[in-house]
Amino acid sequence: MADLSFRIEGAEVERFAAAPFIRFRVAIECRDAGLNVRNVMLQCQIRIETTRRSYAEDEKSRLSDLFGEPQQWSRTLQGLLWTHASTLVPAFERSCVASLPVACSFDFNVAATKYFHGLAGGEVPLLLLFSGAVFYDDGQGLQISQIAWNQELRYRLPVALWQDMMDYYYPDSAYLRLPRRVFGRLEHYKRQHGLTGWEQALERLLDAHEHRDAHEPRDAHEPLDAHQRVTA
Secondary structure, three states: OOOEEEEEEEEEEEOOOOOOEEEEEEEEEEOOOOOEEEEEEEEEEEEEOHHHOOOOHHHHHHOHHHHOOHHHHHHHOOOEEEEEEEEEEOOEOOEEEEEEEEEOOOEOOOHHHHHHHHOOOOEEEEEEEEEEEEEEEOOOOEEEEEOOOOOEEEEEEEHHHHHHHHHHHOOOOOEOOOOHHHHHHHHHHHHHOOOOOHHHHHHHHHHHHHHHHHHOOOOOOOOOOHHHHHHO
């Protein structure tokens, strides 16, 4: 049986892909002398350990959509599954450094995307759980074994790296998926008002909403605050 160990040497943004990717550099060592590893079908589940970092007040506000109000976090702040990744590691004898590509989404319906976006800085505590198959030659022919179930490690990914990646692939923009019904209404509004871009349609709707709120009369039954009672 091939006894492998893993270590993360770093991570970087993949800048020549059709979609956002982060590449983790995974150092792999075979602790069994005399084995010739032919290849490794490496799989990895990556989880976000949300409780292993602190949060500023503005971060807590932005993350309330995921975990509720901060006073509830003792019950609601739980780990998140980020993604699954895989790669084929070529032959090596004692050790190698493999590239593990991790696809990243800017879809704000995805919990992990909301989490990354809600952080102002610092690091994201990750837990990487490795699995897969190892093909090796021990001198008696080609053998196959499974990666041990306890092969896991922690890595702290800089938030700045995520932000740099999204700024590179989506400069000064964000991605929002809408139900077709809502998109149809927005498209009709855009055509009806002769607008050329989606941002113009959204800005006009938001401006109208904010203007209405600013000029909406106060409910006659709403109690006056202290300043209003004095001036009245």
